[in-house]
Amino acid sequence: MPLIKLNDRSIKDVTSLPFGVGTLVHIQSQTASNSASISFTTGINSTYKEYQFYFIDIHARTNAVRFQFNFSTDSGSNYNVTKTTTLFRAVHDEADAYTEFAYSSSYDLAQQTTFAFFGDHNNSSTADKNAGGTLTLYNPASTTYVKHFLTQFNNYESGGYSVISYGAGYGNTTSAINAVQFKMASGNFDGTIAMFGVL
Amino acid sequence: MPLIKYNNQSLSSITTLPASIPTGKLKLISSQTASNSASISFTSGLNSTYKVYKFVFSNIHSRTDAVDFTFNLSTDSGSNYNVTKTTTFFRAYQNEAGTDTALEYGTTRDLAQSTAFQIIADTMGSDSDQSGSGSLLLFNPSSTTYVKHFISTFQNYQGDNYSIQTYVAGYGNTTSAVNAVRFQMASGNFDGTIYLYAIDNS
Numbered sequence: 001m002p003l004i005k006l007n008d009r010s011i012k013d014v015t016s017l018p019f020g021v022g023t024l025v026h027i028q029s030q031t032a033s034n035s036a037s038i039s040f041t042t043g044i045n046s047t048y049k050e051y052q053f054y055f056i057d058i059h060a061r062t063n064a065v066r067f068q069f070n071f072s073t074d075s076g077s078n079y080n081v082t083k084t085t086t087l088f089r090a091v092h093d094e095a096d097a098y099t100e101f102a103y104s105s106s107y108d109l110a111q112q113t114t115f116a117f118f119g120d121h122n123n124s125s126t127a128d129k130n131a132g133g134t135l136t137l138y139n140p141a142s143t144t145y146v147k148h149f150l151t152q153f154n155n156y157e158s159g160g161y162s163v164i165s166y167g168a169g170y171g172n173t174t175s176a177i178n179a180v181q182f183k184m185a186s187g188n189f190d191g192t193i194a195m196f197g198v199l
Numbered sequence: 200m201p202l203i204k205y206n207n208q209s210l211s212s213i214t215t216l217p218a219s220i221p222t223g224k225l226k227l228i229s230s231q232t233a234s235n236s237a238s239i240s241f242t243s244g245l246n247s248t249y250k251v252y253k254f255v256f257s258n259i260h261s262r263t264d265a266v267d268f269t270f271n272l273s274t275d276s277g278s279n280y281n282v283t284k285t286t287t288f289f290r291a292y293q294n295e296a297g298t299d300t301a302l303e304y305g306t307t308r309d310l311a312q313s314t315a316f317q318i319i320a321d322t323m324g325s326d327s328d329q330s331g332s333g334s335l336l337l338f339n340p341s342s343t344t345y346v347k348h349f350i351s352t353f354q355n356y357q358g359d360n361y362s363i364q365t366y367v368a369g370y371g372n373t374t375s376a377v378n379a380v381r382f383q384m385a386s387g388n389f390d391g392t393i394y395l396y397a398i399d400n401s
Contacts, residue, residue: 024224026400054398056250056338057345090287090304090368096311101289101304128374132251132338132348154348154368162285164350164368192250194400196224 024052029194034061037183038193041076044178046141048197053135053180055153055193060122062187064158066107067122067131068115071140071147071171072179079181080113081147085169089119094160104165111172115183118153119165122184130191131155133165140177147171224399225253232392235262238383241395242277245378247341249397254335254380256320256353256393263387264325265358267308269316270335272347272371273379280381281314282347286369288318295360305365312372316383319351319367323384324358330391331355333365340377347371 027043044051058067070079087107091100107117122131133153140147151167171177182193228244245252259268271280288305308318320331333353340347351367371377382393 024398026224029400054251057342059345090289090366092285092287092309092311092369094285094312094372099287099304099306099309101287128345130345130348132336133350134336152350152368154350154370156346156348156370160285162287162369164287164366166366194250194398196398196400 023199024196025199027195027197029192031192032189034188034190036188037181039076039179039181040195041179043195043197044140044180048199049139050198051137051140052196052198053137053193054196055131055133055135056191058122058131058189058191059129060184060187060189062184064121065184065186066120067118067153067182067189068185069118069135069180069182070115071177072181073173073175073177076179076181079115079179081171081173081177082111082113083109083116083169083171084111085109085116085167087117087119087165087167089163089165091120091157091161091163098161107165109169115185116167116169118151118167119155120157120163122155122189129156129158137177137180143174143176146173147177226397226399228252228395228397230392230394233389235388235390237388238381239393240277240379240381242379244395244397245340245380249399250339251398252337252340253396253398254337254393255396256331256333256335257391258330258332259320259323259389259391260330261323261325261384261387261389263384265322266387267318267385268320268323268331268353268382268389269318269385270380270382271316272377273381274373274375274377277379277381280316280379282371282373282377283312283314284310284317284369284371285312286310286317286367288365288367290321290363290365292357292361292363299361310369316385317367317369318385320353320355320365321363322358324356324360329356329358337377337380343374343376346373347377
């Protein structure tokens with residue numbers, strides 16, 4: 001066993017601690033710049049029981065398309081995990097003429113392998129329009145249970161609406177999920193996605 | 200150079216760890232505690248260093264009964280808190296008697312292109328044991344390209360003895376960098392601690 005060397009005010013050569021330091025461990029960030037998709041194909045494994053994705057300034061290059069995601073159980077060869085989901089949203093326009101708070105029956109999935117929506121249309125009609133939000137994925141490496149997830153996504157919708165969407169569901173598979181892909185329903189997008197593990 | 204002291208099973212005075220050790224990325228920027236205070240303002244630490252910031256509210260206690268807890272953004276380092284916002288607001292509640300429940304949108308508590316303070320916890324109670332706690336995510340406040348999204352959740356022991364959960368989201372409709380945030384009651388003072396974290400590497 002190597003000696004631990006004291007190096008000024010740090011501990012050199014220590015590679016692990018018997019306790020967690022903090023709650024979030026940054027695994028990877030990727031930035032889309034007029035990109036078709038972003039895929040996380042490494043780092044999703046049994047190391048962490050919870051993963052958090054943060055979406056920063058997601059901006060569609062095609063107007064009125066929805067941001068979406070899917071899972072893979074074969075390291076990204078296919079993104080087609082069966083999912084059953086819910087999605088509800090609150091909407092308010094800048095003119096204060098319209099509000100909505102409702103379940104979004106056209107945005108949910110029932111045992112489907114298609115991509116799941118984060119919410120309403122993202123749009124490119126104005127340069128300052130974008131979206132931000134999070135996705136939490138629980139224990140993707142389990143080979144016993146289905147894979148639950150929660151999303152929250154606030155979007156500056158075309159026409160001048162603030163739309164907050166809350167989604168949830170499960171990947172209905174007992175295979176380990178080891179990759180996640182994000183993309184627009186059509187066209188390219190900009191933005192940064194950061195993936196963290198939770199200790 | 201001071202000696203590193205061995206303190207039972209820990210090492211005191213250590214200020215850094217090797218890069219090989221995974222360290223937390225929920226980084227505390229600052230915290231402030233209100234004690235019968237009119238407001239708390241964060242006027243430093245919000246910049247381009249981080250892309251996601253998280254405020255955590257611990258035991259916010261209103262000194263005046265049944266008033267709202269609110270926030271606003273600043274683009275001039277706190278000289279003015281008046282960023283235009285469009286927001287949504289919905290809540291779930293139940294009273295202690297179990298006779299009144301609802302899940303509803305709050306049309307009088309959202310904002311439409313308004314510079315007013317946004318409610319994130321409504322009609323907070325001032326009884327000695329009443330308080331509220333929650334969090335607010337703020338995305339990329341230093342952007343000079345996009346609007347500034349935020350998402351808040353708050354649980355509150357309401358003035359008429361209700362449990363109220365509020366969900367607020369929206370955007371600061373500005374392409375100027377947001378560099379300060381203020382929290383205050385709609386009227387009167389409050390107690391409690393607010394923590395400002397950054398999601399490091401975001």
